[in-house]
Amino acid sequence: MPPKKSNIKMMRMKELTAAAGVPRGTIQFYIKEGLIPKPIKQSANSAFYTEEHLNDILLIKELQSKRFLPLSVIKEVMMGGGGKLSVNEISTLVELDGKVFSNIEEIPELKPLTAKQLSKQTGISLEDIKILEDMGIFTPIKKGTKKLYGEDDIRFAECRVKAIQVGLTPGLGFHIGFAKIHKEFIRKLVDEESKVFLRLLTGKLEIEKIAEILEAVTPIINTMLGIMHKKEIENTIKWYVLNSKAEGELPDREKGE
DNA sequence: GCCGTAACAATCTGCCGGCC
DNA sequence: GGCCGGCAGATTGTTACGGC
Numbered sequence: 001m002p003p004k005k006s007n008i009k010m011m012r013m014k015e016l017t018a019a020a021g022v023p024r025g026t027i028q029f030y031i032k033e034g035l036i037p038k039p040i041k042q043s044a045n046s047a048f049y050t051e052e053h054l055n056d057i058l059l060i061k062e063l064q065s066k067r068f069l070p071l072s073v074i075k076e077v078m079m080g081g082g083g084k085l086s087v088n089e090i091s092t093l094v095e096l097d098g099k100v101f102s103n104i105e106e107i108p109e110l111k112p113l114t115a116k117q118l119s120k121q122t123g124i125s126l127e128d129i130k131i132l133e134d135m136g137i138f139t140p141i142k143k144g145t146k147k148l149y150g151e152d153d154i155r156f157a158e159c160r161v162k163a164i165q166v167g168l169t170p171g172l173g174f175h176i177g178f179a180k181i182h183k184e185f186i187r188k189l190v191d192e193e194s195k196v197f198l199r200l201l202t203g204k205l206e207i208e209k210i211a212e213i214l215e216a217v218t219p220i221i222n223t224m225l226g227i228m229h230k231k232e233i234e235n236t237i238k239w240y241v242l243n244s245k246a247e248g249e250l251p252d253r254e255k256g257e
Numbered sequence: 258g259c260c261g262t263a264a265c266a267a268t269c270t271g272c273c274g275g276c277c
Numbered sequence: 278g279g280c281c282g283g284c285a286g287a288t289t290g291t292t293a294c295g296g297c
Binding site for chain 1: 288289290
């Protein structure tokens with residue numbers, strides 16, 4: 001008798017193999033490799049599987065047949081950096097690979113540069129280039145023995161140099177590691193954005209259309225972020241000006257406005 | 258090395274017959 | 278009718294092996 005579990009459909013191994021169309025040994029292999037969760041054990045040789053197991057197996061087979069991904073990569077995809085996305089949403093995300101920003105990559109305005117060329121052209125130090133690469137902000141492409149930095153990395157380097165020119169100098173303590181703050185926040189932002197985006201569009205539009213929207217909306221959102229960033233700086237200044245007038249302990253914005 | 262597949266022993270399940 | 282034991286088949290996890 002399957003364990004009572006609200007409305008979740010429980011299956012025996014035989015049912016699961018029939019539904020998923022893969023042999024038992026394969027399912028055991030996936031469990032062993034951590035690709036799918038362990039079953040709900042009823043006894044030493046009795047276990048129950050849910051629809052989650054079935055969906056995971058179907059997704060694995062789809063990613064293998066359509067995307068030719070190895071199981072190691074599929075595992076990472078299915079972990080989903082927090083595992084909050086549904087099978088369909090993950091599938092959409094994987095389908096988008098190579099379709100978004102492909103036009104920009106095909107016709108770069110700037111020719112890829114080596115680290116030395118990048119340093120010479122923009123003025124950024126070789127040390128900063130290495131730190132940015134270690135942080136995962138710079139993503140050079142290996143071409144033979146050469147490591148080339150693309151348009152995004154060149155633009156970023158130009159911005160770094162401009163920031164120094166306007167006064168955010170290393171001498172004042174503005175180390176390039178400062179960029180890590182932005183990177184971490186942006187990663188969290190994109191994580192959340194992806195969830196909302198995928199939840200609203202998965203199954204409603206073709207992958208090509210989703211990629212088209214994503215590509216078109218990114219510069220718009222970037223502008224909006226720039227505006228919000230500027231406004232937030234103004235708000236922060238105003239808040240401290242206002243709250244510093246009050247006597248007593250120092251104002252703490254973390255405690256709320 | 259990756260991705261399964263096959264074989265094995267241990268254990269469970271379901272059926273049947275015997276007994277009370 | 279209900280309980281118990283025996284048996285065959287089903288199912289399990291583990292491990293060694295094979296194809297590409």
